[in-house]
Amino acid sequence: MKQFLSTCLTLTLAMFALVQNGVAQSPNVLDGAYVKETNLTKRVIPYPHLREADVMYKRRIWQEIDLRQKFNHPFYFPLDPIQDRQNLFDVVREALLVEGSLVAYSAGPLGDDDEFTFPLSPDSIRKILNPVTLVKEYDDFGEVIGTIQQSNELSSDKITRYRIK
Template sequence: MKKTVLHLILMLLPLMAICQSPPTILADNSVEQLPLDGIVERKVLRERRVLEYPSLRENDLLWEKKVWRLIDTREKMNQAFRYPQKYFFEILTEGIEKGTIRAYSAESDDFSFPLKPEEALSDLQQIDTLPIINPETFEESLQVVVNSLDPAKVIRYRIKEVWYFDKTHGTLKTRILGIAPMITERDEMGNFKFERPMFWVYYPDCREWLSKYPFFNDHTDKQESSWEDLFEMRRFASYITKESNVLDERLEDQLSGIDRLMRADQINQEIFNYEFDLWSN
């Protein structure tokens, strides 16, 4: 009987030691090793380099035309601009804050007036005056409130681009020059007043920054295309609002309603027909 009890005690000792052993303490560096949200590490976009535009001389240009377009992010093809995890507007402003992207004054679209980051992003903080009622005296007073601009409210972008015919290669090409997020101004009652560009960014200088950010693709979660790819491959819907003209007027200054839409479509057709007409003659 004593031997049996002794054997039981010897068998229980290892179990008691395990139960009383101190908990394993993770190394300090293990806290930073977060789980991978996927099955592979995404490095393609991070390591990819932007291809430089081919060299172009003034004598290579046989014809060129500047046009201004408007991208409405509410259109189905443009929904990537409103991806909640990273709005396109946030990508632009983040680049400006870090000094990677230079912003230019919206007073002119020729990129001649560079802005400091705090000047370009001044519209991100909007000051409102709200009536506040004191719960004890029931007296009404005005209080100044600072609100951050909701990126979801930036729903349209203005694009400036050049269409040109390169006689060296015999092809019609286009290059985007600038992008401007549009902001809506409202009166004290919240009624729409007008829309204006917040700032301009020079697109060729933004390509490297935009190439590091993927845009949401409805067809696959594989993040192999960047925002730079989206603009270079023109994977967005837009419509023309202005062409270069002697009075520097927009189409809305000249036409209205269906006439303005028809003129915008006509400008598109004139651009694409230029190459065909050139070879036909």
């Protein structure tokens, strides 16, 4: 019995010494339920090769994402970017204007081109996202004396729907 107690005491002291030295708290300890990955470390899933002869038919579908619906709220919130979270509009705007990793296309001169044949320049994208309107300026008697250019920056809280091809 004395041998058993001394062995238990020795093991307890050894474990206490290991914890004090920091060996028990390894750098692989998980702080949360999962390991958070960034987009840079995620792997893109490759699509399998598709031959034209294998296609039986094709159909073009336009999908509308309504951000007011509850299950689409992750695309809408947060309205102001915080730490590592942004809404979809801020991500797309940054990819178009800052990174240049996305290409925006015009709907054509008549607004009916859905083939994405007219790429937009960054300057024209800025004009679309920051439209300038002319506001009439009145004097004390209510007469128009001129116009003022007013910039209306498009913010993410005004975007409520996306149409995706």
